[in-house]
Structure formats: structure tokens, C-alpha cells
Amino acid sequence: MILLWGSNARETHPIFFHHVLKGIHNGAKLYVIDPRRTSSAQWADTWLGLDVGSDIYLANAMAREIINSGLENTKFIEHATSGFEAYREHVQKFTLERAECETGVPAAAIKQVAHAYAGAGRAQLCWTLGITEHHNAVDNVVALINLALLTGHVGRYGSGVCPLRGQNNVQGGGDMGAIPDRLPGFQHVENDELRGKFEKAWGTKIPATKGWHISHMLDAMERRELTTLYCLGENPADSEADRHRALKLLSGLEFMVVQDLFYTKTAELADVVLPASAGWCESEGTVTSSERRVQRVRAAVPMPTGVRDDTEIIFDLARRLGHNWGEPKAECIWNELRSLSPMNAGMSYARLEEHGGMQWPCYDEQHPGEMFLHGRLWHDPLIGPRAPFSVVESVDPVDALDPQFPIRLTTGRRLDSYNTGVQSGWLNSPLRHEEAIDLSPADCRQYNLHEGDKVRVTSRRGSVVAPVRFDSGLRPGLAFLTMHFPDQVATNDLTIDAVDPRSGTSEFKATAIRIEKCLEQ
């Protein structure tokens, strides 16, 4: 059984979806939970079209149904978890009937998916940004993890939870410590012993407290605490929610260096632009995929003149700042990492080559890597700490609907495009049409709109003009835009920067808008 939650993997992770389809052809059931009836949802045995942002309600109602039907995995809960009693009590108020009211999904369908998930011999719960691009992103994730703990669908072959990563190295970025509180290998920066290990190796002091994530950085810019920015391979001027605010803050920086392949919107604002090579085909290194598979990237074509490898630029910068880090050789850097990050220790370049990539943790050169995590939870006696149930409440999206802004706009990715379009924009895709706002045919009728008509889309923060496209996978009151063509339709002029305090993600998925037919077509 495969449960896709807030994910349109058919378009956003097409090759992952090949594997899902293989499962389907082998008899696996697919359930898809998504406000839109996406192309992924069309493969589902059952699709649940919940209201944007009502995921926790749905998850908790499923939990209640599972518990009250006696389908929870009591043995696992007792063996490996904590906090079950409080959780059980908490979810009692999430009845199927109320859940139907709150999520819009028929109670029978919620019951069906709850029973299917709990009753499955093996179940995968996968999600994407439909879960995490919310102001309560972490709560959303927690609510899903609760379900996995409740049913024991974690840490076993064929059962688990999996966030599908949007970039080839989001996971790798985390692995390498590109998160505010971690050093490489997810070693906590506030753990003195661990930090000490790095300080010794690097011969320098490391700040002993965690840093900022990007939303915090914007806040810090606002407070003028952050005045200098070194921005690598990111285009916050287009990609941040509430773009007007982001633009203003970035423009107000005292000094900004942008290192990128492209002269992006952000680069336009920079004091110094360092042209960098394409990480995936002009440089050597590794990336980590959603399944924790560390794989080699290799230089396949020479980089253009005037362009330098990211590591070379950073090493050179270090040299200018008085530190000689030696030759910027990818394998040497990797081997240094291996010496400091236990989970990567066994992954030599030779082994990565031999195995076609390896899944961490891989503690030594005899270790085969691990195809799934959390197997320790099934070990008797339990290894390590218990996995906690967490009580989470459902909180509506920050940008509330009202008669002024009656339509819920949600965002996402299309098959042939990617983020702000700086890369995919060069692809001559026969699938591509100009960016348009997708609306339900019923809404189009109501607003007297035909396909191609231009509408003004207005949120509490901004306003854009976009042509209309019908999407029968949308229900009345739901609209969809992407951020692939910011020059044409600056979707992030509309979105809200309501940020999840823990993850730092903005609520890209829930914007309140209204639409008006443009008088001049």
C-alpha cells in the first residue's frame, strides 16, 4: 500500500513514480491525498480531495478511526514509542463526521484510507511540499509520523515514511550541515564533544549555538542584524514568498555576493557576482538523493571560459582571507568529510563507483549501507531512545479566506519546469504553455471566463495578471499557479511569508486570492 500525501509525484518525481507504478502493477493499492485531483491522484484506488491546510485534521481523524477500530499496532507502540496515551486521548475529538466538515472529504473515504493503511502488510507514506510548505509544516510532518508509529509502518522492509526531495541534493545539503543547527553528518553544533571534533580537525573555533535558516535571515535583515550575504546557487529574489518584502530586504543589504550559473534576479541585486560551473555536469562531487543514496556527479563537459567550480571559488576566497586549504579536489574534501561524519565513513569514491551509489548510514568500508532507517525500533531490546508520539492541533492556513479573497490559491511544480525557471526555461518543451492560472471549469463559468482570458489575481500582498486555463482536477474555489515563470506571472507577489518557526518554510501552499476578469484582454 502506498499513500502519497501532498505530492504529485507523477509530475514532480517521475522516475520515483515509475517505481510506484511497478508496485501498482504488482497489486499494491495507491491512495492519494491532495486538494487537486492530480495526474498522480488519477492512478489512485482512492483519491481524497481535502481542503488546503486541513492535513492534520485528516491525519488525526485517521488515527482515531484506527485506534477505535482496534487496528493500531499495540506491540510496536509498547515496544518502541512514547506518549501514546496522550495522543490517543487527543485524537478522540477528531471524529469522522467533524473531519468531513473540516477537510471536505467524505467520512467514508477517510475511514477507507485509515483501514487500508492500518491493515496493510507493508505501507509507504510519502509526502512532498503539500505537507511542508505550510506555516505549520513540522506539525504536519509530525501528524503523519504519528500515523506511521501508530501502525508500525516504519523501520521495516517495505514500510516507512519518505519525504520526496525536490532537488538532487536537498538531502545532501542537510547531510553536509547546511542547516542551522547541524554540522556534517547531522551532528549537533551545540554538542560540545561533537563540535570539538570539528574544531580540532579544522583548527578553528565554531560558533557554539545554532544559526539562522533563510526565513530567520530575512527577519534578521529586517532588524539590520544581517547586513552581508553570500548566496550560492539560490534565487531568493524570485523564490521567496511575499517577493516584495524579500526584494526590499535583499536590496537593503550592505553587501551581497552571489555565486551562480545565471545572472538571476538576486544576482542583479548583488555587489559581486561569481560565475560558477554547473554542479551536475561541469564539476566533480557527490549528491544525496531522497533515499539517502550518495552518488557521484562528474564533469561531463568543460565549463565555459570565465566560469569556475564552486569549490575552487570557495578555496580561493579562503586563500584571500588568509587560509590555505590546499587543492580544491572533490575527493579530498569528501575524504575529509568521511573522517568527520560517521554516517559517511564507509563511502569511499571507489565504493560509490562500485555500488552505483550507497545509502547512508555507512559506518565503515565493510558496511553495506542501509536501505531503510529506524530498524532499531524493532530490535529487541530496543536500541536507542523511544520514538515519541506528538500531540498536534490542526491550525488553519494563515491567509484566511473571506468574501474579499474567496479563492484558495495553491502552488506547485509542472512536469517540464523547475522552480523559478532559470534552468528549465531553456528547454523547448512541447508541453509548455505560457504560465496560466488553473481554475475549475465551474469557477470559470461563474466568472464568465474562457480559456485564455486574462484575469487579475489579487492577494492581500500583491496582484498579478495571468491567463486562465481550465483544470477539471480542481474543485470550485481552488486555483493553482507555479513559480516557474516569475517574469511572466510573479506568483510570489501573491504568496504569504507566514513561516513555520521550526523549519523556516513559508506557506506557499495556501494563499487567499480573488480573481477579476481583465477588461483589456
Added chain:
Amino acid sequence: MDLHLTGDRPTPEEKAAVDFELGGAPESVWQGGAPDVEADTRSANGGNQKAESQRHLLLPVLHAIQNRIGWISPGAMNYTALRLDVPPAEVYGVASFYGMFSLQPRPAVVAHVCDDIACMTRGSEELCDRLDTRLGPENLPCAGGRAMWMRSNCLGLCERAPAVLVVKAGQKPQQRVLAPATTDRVQSMINDAANDVMPAAPDVLNPQLSVPQEGSPKLVLLRRVGKNNAPELDGYQRLGGYEALHKAFDLGPEGVLREMNASKLLGRGGAAFPAAKKWEALHMQRDLLKANPGRKHYLICNADESEPGTFKDRIVMEGDPFAVLEGMTIAALATGAERGYIYLRGEYPLAGQRLAAAIEAARWEGFLGQNILGSGLRFDIELRRGAGAYICGEETALFNSIEGHRGEPRNKPPFPTQAGLFRQPTVVNNVETLINVPLIINQGGAAYARIGTDSSTGPRLFCLCGHVDRPGIYEAPMGTTLRQLLTMAGGVAGTGRLQAILLGGAAGTFVSPKEIDVPLTFEGTRAIGATLGSGVVMLLDDSIDLKRILLRIAAFFRHETCGQCVPCRVGVVRQQEALLRLVDNRPMGSKADELVMLKEMAQAMRDASICGLGQTAASALESALQRWNVFA
């Protein structure tokens, strides 16, 4: 699945045809229905298993559109795709496979004029020439744009050649057989059809014409044909019908299999495989069947009789349909199949009508259904129509056709008894094989085996056609010689001088008048390098140019190869080209070179083709070349 449809939309009439076939309007907006905003936009059920479970409805739905509209438009295919959750490219792939479906607009009335080998001996060329003069060229509208005519492969009406089948699409689709056809009759039928005054019955079974032995006390297989003319269950029982089924219930599955084994019945479809062996293969899997609720056994009556010159099954189904049902019901008892299919050739309208009525009557009287005659046996039969593809008579192609796929044969193994229809254990029996079953049960396998020879037991049906005095189906014990059979049929017609006999149809073999004393048994024909095949005995007098017959057979195979495997797909084309060169007397290199090449092609087709079609596509030609210096 995530269907992508082109902008083509169905017309209300097309939609109505599909909805009617599927038993009503669609459930939700996702299958093409009117949107129910509340329910449809909040949850949807579907999935691959559901899609797979309804795929088998594809061919019936395409029939429904073709019958109603007269052709199948992109909009209609899109709607079919949406309703059945089948990708439109696959709908198109399937629809374009079958000869009876037109994917281009064409008139509602179409006259299919057989110009195949049996009809060639009875003036089909002259008929076509006259139609061409009177109605204009084939494939173009005539009768004020409301009709057209076109040449057709064998229509299975060879005893009444030349034959024409007039088809009319519309709210009440009709098919009407004209045989023997004359230009006047074809013309007036086309006009009647175009003006909506077609007779209700598609055809009349005239036993005097089709069963020359009618009334003979010696008949066993054909004894009821013509005696129960508006076939009714009462009449069938009065004539001894369903006695065998009662007896079979007493015998039980093992007892039935014992009798079947003792009978040594070999399949009558052409491959001559022991019928009891197939049944036993399913019976031996009965424990698995019981233990596994998802497992099913299927029984298929192969009634896709399309071998040129063959018409025996049609006459049996038209004249004694309950015998087929009784045979199938006994087979169901022995094999554990709870569902049976009759896969009927699409061009057999009267047989279709009679079978449908018989199935209905049998259900009504408890001879089919949940608990047949209180015995506890559960078995029902569904009638499926082919759509103009000879290849679907090949059993694995037939499975694909029922399942809603292109009628392309599968590689064997796995054999049907292991993984057949819907990948479940399946027995496929020919119509004639099945009507032998009640006979065997009634008189006992051992007694049955005393009919015929040691290794070819029982009576056999022969389709006499071509230059024969009294064409029709003849029943004779296995072992009857060809000469005896010809005598029964009144000898050679035409010039009265026999040139050649084609045994077994287009996939069969020619024999010469010198071989006329061959006993018609499997082993007897094999001994002279021939085959009994489907029982065709087609006589050709010495006025016939054998080369033209060979060319027509080559054209038949070129038209009917499914195109799946290379040796057959290209082989039948290269064979036809070489033949044409030889007939035109402009060989590449010498004639001998061409003959060597033909021989090599024949061997590769026989050795390397996936199925029997390719493996036998050269056999008639080869047998002719062995016997005569055709291209002297």
C-alpha cells in the same frame, strides 16, 4: 490512470451507444458523466485494478459504436477511453486491428462481397465486376451516398456461394446474408437497406441447401439440424437434448473425464489435440481453484470460424445451438469453469441470434446459472463477437481479443490450461468438438471410440464446397475416403473434371485427384503430407487457374496476418510478391531461383513464426508446388 484526451468529443448518439452498452450513464464526472460537484471533487475511486477489470468491455463497446454509427470516430474513441479508463492510443490500436471497424466515416449500409476461393469457383469475380459497373467502384459511396460495397475474405457461406453480407448501422443495426447472391439481389438489398426496409431476420437456415444428408437416420452430430428449426429448448429436449447433461451429473467430473478419455476425441478445430487432456489439466488444478478465491477456470467455445471454405460450425450453431451449450455445460462440470465464453465470428448474424436466444432460454429453464438443475453446478455463458480478424481463431489471440487487447497471439508456453484467458487456466474447444461431448456421454466413450479408426475416432463434419455437385456439410465417420465423400456429394461439378482438392482451407494442403482414396483421418492425411484441418474439402475443376487460387490465398494471409512477428508479417508479403512475379512470368533470376526463395521463406515462416497462422501461411502453396508444376 492519468488519461490525456485530444479535443475530439463524442456526439450525443455516440455517447448514447456507449452508455447503453455499458448499462447506463457514467458514475462520476471522472468517467465522463455530469459533474456532481460535492461528491466528485472530494473523492474518486479508480485505480489500475478497476481499469483492468473493465478492459474486457472494449470490444463490445467498439461494436456498439460501429453498429450504431457505422464508423468509429476519434470523439467516440475518446469517450470509450474515458469510460473504461483505457488510454486512447490503445483504444485506437485495438479498433484499428479489426476489419469490421471503420475509423473513417462511411455510409451506414455496407455490402461485404466475398471474393475468396470458394466463391471464386461460383462466380464471385463476375459478381464484383457487375457491381462495379452498376454501383460504381468498391469502397466508394453508392445509392445516393447511403451505401457502399467492398470485397471481403471468406464469409463462411461457401455452400451457397457466391455470398454477400449486407450490414446496416443505426439505432437498430442489421445484418443480412445474401447467398447465393446475384447482382440484382445485392442491388435491391442495398436499396432496401438504404431505405430502411430490410427483412428482420438476417438469414434463413435451409437444411436442404446446407445439410444435404438431412433426414438420414445415420446422422448423429447433425441429427437435430433442421428438425428444431425455430430452436426451442423443448424441441431440443424432445430430440434427446440434455440427456447427456443429466447423465454427466450422475457420472461426476471424474466419470465424465473417464468417458472423454475413452472416446479418444481429438479437437476438431484444426490442431487435433486430445480434448480430454485439456479438460484434465484444469481438473487437476481443482484444489488450487478451491483454495484461492481469486483463481478462476474459464471455458471458451471457439466459434471464430474463419478458415476459407469452412462453414460447419455456423450451421451447427444456427441449427442446433443448444447442443453447443450442452457440450459446454458438461465441460464446465469436468473442468470447474464457472464462466464460459462463446467467441463467435462477427460475420455470423444468424448464429449469433440463435445462440443468444438459446443462452437466454437455457438460463430461464435453469440449464445455465447459479445452480444448474439443482445439481450445485454453477456455470454461465457469455456470447462475444469477433470483429473481423481471422487471427482471433488462434486461441491465445482470442484471449487477447476478449480481454480488450489487439488480437495478437501470445507465445506458448505458458499454455492456455496454465495461463489462458485473464491469465487463468482455460480450456478452448471448437464448436464441433463440443457437440461431440453429449454424444460421448450418451453412448459411452468406448462405444464412441469404435466409430472411425483407432487413432481418429468418432464422426466428422466435412465442408464440401467449390466445384461439387451438392455443396454443404456432410457428416461421415472418420476414415471415410475422399472418394466416398465426393460420391456422397454427387461428384464434381463445373467441367466435371477434377483438377485439385484443397483440404483444410487456406492453411491446409492441396491434394491431387490421384490421392482421392486417402482415408479422411488425421493419420491418413498426414501420411500423404496433407491435413484435415477444419474439415474443408474444396473441389477445383480443370477450368480453374490454380495460380489465381494460390494468389488469392497469398492475399488472404497478407490481409490477415496480425503483423506481430517478423517472419509472418514480412514473409506473407514477400511470398505474395514472388508469386505475382511467377504468375506474371517475370521472375527475378530464374523461376528456379524464385522457387528456392519461396521454399526458404516457407521454412522460416513455419519454423520461426509465433503462431499457427504464420506456420501454415505457406503450406497450401508448398503442397501445390510439390504436386504440380504450377509455374511451368
Added chain:
Amino acid sequence: MKQTMPAPSQAAEQELAPTPLQPIPPGPVPQAPPPRERRMIGITIDGQPVSVPEGSTILEAARKIGIDTPTLCFLESLTPVNVCRVCVVEMEGSRTLVPACSRKVEPKMAIKTDSERVRLSRKMVLEFLASSVDVSTAPQFAGYMERYDAKPERFGRNADTVEQPIKIDNDLYVRDYSKCILCYKCVEACGVDAQNTFAIAVSGRGFSASIATEFQVPLPDSACVYCGNCIGVCPTGALMFKSEYDMRHAGTWDESRQQQTTTICPYCGVGCNLTVHEQDGEIVKVTSPLDHSVTHGNLCIKGRFGWQFVQIEPAEKQE
């Protein structure tokens, strides 16, 4: 590291760790359930005994002992359709030859792979194809034809062919069905064996059967999602990347000057392996290794065609 959007969820997971300051101790190394034990089946091929696991094909057994069997419609990553029949072998006790690519071994099978019958059938299959299809860009053909002494010209210049106008209806693919041997691979790759888009199917019947979109509409009107997985499996060049087609047309395609480097797709987190084909410093096409557990040779439109951005001129880039 390229990252244009924040990566929230992994941070989320870390927040959940019971004691975030302490590393979680290693657990047991996860194991997949043991595969079903497969008994070994002994057969002889050309007189040599060979033993392979139950369920193996004759082709696999032949390869094990170094016997090279020609194949056209077979590919390891696709369900065998056994339609080309160039792999047929002689099996003792079988009336006809059997396809090595799909026929499973059975105890005591005796196989001949180079008998007169086998050679004749293979030769005829090659002649049939080469006389009806343009095989000029099919890499395997020349070698096979030489090996089996195939002379397709003996069917004459008037032999019917599948020649038809080339289809160029989009910027990514070219479809030249004059080169199509109807091996079904593209249909399988577009269908259940990989992409499950079903934009193409075999249509029509017999010699005029062809691969087609629904109602023969141009590709941009069809269900095609331009994953290019059909091109990846095409054995004859009937399906070709536009980039390759244009270079061949211009006479600049030169595989001897090309290098292949495998790297990872930049477009999502699945980790698809891309094999970048480089000529004269430029990417000329992208494929994926068949034997990798992530892609099995398959990609999506972005992975397959989304590489233009790395070789646009700097002046263009700044626009």
C-alpha cells in the same frame, strides 16, 4: 550545491529526534527478505552442459557460456515480446524453433543455436527486415547481416517497404517510421514497463501495422510527455533525439569524438543517473544506464532534455 528552495522537512525530522543533541545509536543493518530459493536447471546448448537458476531464459543460459545470440526486440529492462524472432533456437522435441529471449529453461532441454534451421530463420528474419525497413542507423544490423550472410537485395527493388515521410512535429524527437522494425520496445517503454503514459500503441494490422499515437495525431496533440524513454530503447534509430538528428543531418554527428560520462540529474531528489554524451565540448544527448536501480534506463523530460541551460552562450545567459 544548487538549492533554490529551502529544504524544510529534513529539518523537521531532526526537530523530532528525541534528544537532538545526541546521535542516535546504530541499529541492526536492515535486510531485505531473502529471495525465493531457485533451483538450478541443467540443459545443454550446442552440446555444452550449462546450469542456470529456474526461471532463466535460454538466452541467459547461452550468454552464461559465452554463446552470442542476436536480439533485436529484446532488452533486459523490458518484458520480452519475442516478436522479431532473430533469437530463435532449435529445441529438441519442438516442432518449431523457439525464441531464446523468452523461453524459460526446463530440465534436460537440448538446444542448438547454430543449426542449419536456426541459421536459415535468422537469415530470413534479417532479410525480411532489411528489405522492408531502412536499417542504416540500426547499429546491430550490419554485424548480424554479415554473420548470417543475409542478402536482402534478393527480394528485388520492388519489394514492398514501410517507407513513409519522417515525422518532425516537435523540438525534441524525430520519428522516422521508415526505420521501424516494429519491435514493440517503444510501446513497452511508454506503457507498463516504464512510463505508463501509453501515448503510443501498435495500430493497424499486418504489414501496414505501425506505431501510432491515438488517431495518428501529431505528438504535441497526443498524450506524450517527452520522457524520451521510447528513444532510449529504439534499436534502429527510428526514434531519435532532435539534437542527434540535426547533427546527423548536418554531417557533424561523430560517435568516435564522443565521450560518455554518468552523473546525476539536477532536477529533483530521486537521484537519476544521467549519461551525458559529449562531443566537441557540448552535450549532444542524454541517456541513462539500463542497469541502475533508480532509473533502469528511464528519465523524464527534464532529465532527458533539460540540459540546454549549460551550453547557452554567456551573452544569452545574461538576458
